[in-house]
Amino acid sequence: MTTDEIEELKLRIASRWPTAEAFYAERDDRTARLVESLVAHVTRPVEIHVDPESAEDATVQRIALVAANLTVRWARRVRVVAPVRAQLHETLRHDGCGTLVERIESEMRTADPFFDATPCAAGIKPLRLFVGPYRAGTPEADEDDFQVHAVSWTALGARLDHPAHLALADEATVAAAALAGAVGASDLFKRAIGHEPSKWMKTFAWDTWCSELVLDTNAWHSVVARPVPGTLDVGRLLLAGVGAIGSALAYLMGMMRLTGNLTLFDRDAVDGTNLNRSPLFTVLDAFEGASKTAVAKRWLSAHSYLSVSSIDGIWRDHAHTFGETPFDAWISLTNEDGAWASVPFQLPPVVLQGTTTSGWGFGAGRHIPRVEDCTMCRMPRPEAAFRGPCAMGELPSVVDQQEVKVPVASLPFLSTASAALVMAMMMQLEGGRDALNLPNQASVDLGTGLPAVVVLHRGPTAGCRGCKAMQSSGWVTRGARGRYGALSTRAGVAVGETCPDRSPEAQVAK
Numbered sequence: 001m002t003t004d005e006i007e008e009l010k011l012r013i014a015s016r017w018p019t020a021e022a023f024y025a026e027r028d029d030r031t032a033r034l035v036e037s038l039v040a041h042v043t044r045p046v047e048i049h050v051d052p053e054s055a056e057d058a059t060v061q062r063i064a065l066v067a068a069n070l071t072v073r074w075a076r077r078v079r080v081v082a083p084v085r086a087q088l089h090e091t092l093r094h095d096g097c098g099t100l101v102e103r104i105e106s107e108m109r110t111a112d113p114f115f116d117a118t119p120c121a122a123g124i125k126p127l128r129l130f131v132g133p134y135r136a137g138t139p140e141a142d143e144d145d146f147q148v149h150a151v152s153w154t155a156l157g158a159r160l161d162h163p164a165h166l167a168l169a170d171e172a173t174v175a176a177a178a179l180a181g182a183v184g185a186s187d188l189f190k191r192a193i194g195h196e197p198s199k200w201m202k203t204f205a206w207d208t209w210c211s212e213l214v215l216d217t218n219a220w221h222s223v224v225a226r227p228v229p230g231t232l233d234v235g236r237l238l239l240a241g242v243g244a245i246g247s248a249l250a251y252l253m254g255m256m257r258l259t260g261n262l263t264l265f266d267r268d269a270v271d272g273t274n275l276n277r278s279p280l281f282t283v284l285d286a287f288e289g290a291s292k293t294a295v296a297k298r299w300l301s302a303h304s305y306l307s308v309s310s311i312d313g314i315w316r317d318h319a320h321t322f323g324e325t326p327f328d329a330w331i332s333l334t335n336e337d338g339a340w341a342s343v344p345f346q347l348p349p350v351v352l353q354g355t356t357t358s359g360w361g362f363g364a365g366r367h368i369p370r371v372e373d374c375t376m377c378r379m380p381r382p383e384a385a386f387r388g389p390c391a392m393g394e395l396p397s398v399v400d401q402q403e404v405k406v407p408v409a410s411l412p413f414l415s416t417a418s419a420a421l422v423m424a425m426m427m428q429l430e431g432g433r434d435a436l437n438l439p440n441q442a443s444v445d446l447g448t449g450l451p452a453v454v455v456l457h458r459g460p461t462a463g464c465r466g467c468k469a470m471q472s473s474g475w476v477t478r479g480a481r482g483r484y485g486a487l488s489t490r491a492g493v494a495v496g497e498t499c500p501d502r503s504p505e506a507q508v509a510k
């Protein structure tokens, strides 16, 4: 964007946010509730460097876009260092942007017209994130810096006291790239707010196909080559909830060739506090109070081959109609009025969902009717509140979380990380019955870095009314119609018969 265009943008929103201070006071309110030292650190200069030799690579561009977009939603001094002539990959070209730098700058300025992009004064060291493989090394980096990349289904990170090297050069899935970008943004945030180095990200390789996490200085050598779909037909898909996770998912869906029919459902309008974590919403969306479904519909209509429709309303008015509609899958992100408890009784097809916690946690889940647990099984209760081995007391200055009620506070990168896991689960379903062998719940807590991905494969719960509803003959005429209906028949168990209960098997990927 030119200086004139930025000034024009500021002028359009001036009646509500006449100054940067007024804008940040509203936007950063939720994050400041979790991190009371936030304001002292948001002016630390940040630099995001893009590997000059791979700057036209689609994966590197996706990671850089996600990392820059999320970082400018809390950091007020951000500079992106990338080759100005690098052309955008064809799957990312839109809105008149031809180069990577144009698109990054456009997304950052429409997220925050006030941020400062001037280079650091001599002698001041910025917090740096390096994006890409950097096969020729990262000459400017030191041990405080972090690098992210993605290959195949695997998101990669490296602490640059031990530079990592790649065995493979395959393109990555959008999900793996987005996860790498979000984790990179979280490492910048940790350093900015003063987390001690033991809580920063360490060198890792996280395979989003099997949820395996490798943590050692040779982790990048562990990458397994898997087929990476260049296109994805989502069939007839319901996205219920276009809030923090749903809007991040819509943003990511615009980064690859998707076909099919998508129905968006939400009741809310964009407000200033949504700008602190959604990569989709712009300052003009918040200024105009645009409906979240309208913003997502506009984005996906311009950035995908999806046929998109939208419904604005509340869950209890529409849930029954959704149950009667022959969707192939639901992505259920709305939990107003305890929606998750009612989902199984609408006899849905496969349901995917994502979550964030009020601390540093995020996750995603899948529910294949009859052979896996249902959303009601995941409603808060003691075992469902388990968020991994490191959930407690990891924020350096946590405001009493009891006070954090509505609106729920969440750190800026978590919802995009959750959306990336949901997207990986969407892609896993294309693997057909192989998906049945994969965990159906993954949760992570970034409070102390990335010590583990906690995965579970949960079967139907004995005595759960939701799981019982899925076994009914009514489900056969509803959820079973979807393209993934065959996944609900296990070997020797036909649709319509009762499936044996399975005990949840827990494993911690390390």
Ligand SMILES: [Zn+2]
Residues within 6 Å of the ligand: 373, 374, 375, 376, 377, 460, 461, 464, 465, 466, 467, 468
């Ligand atoms: Zn259940």
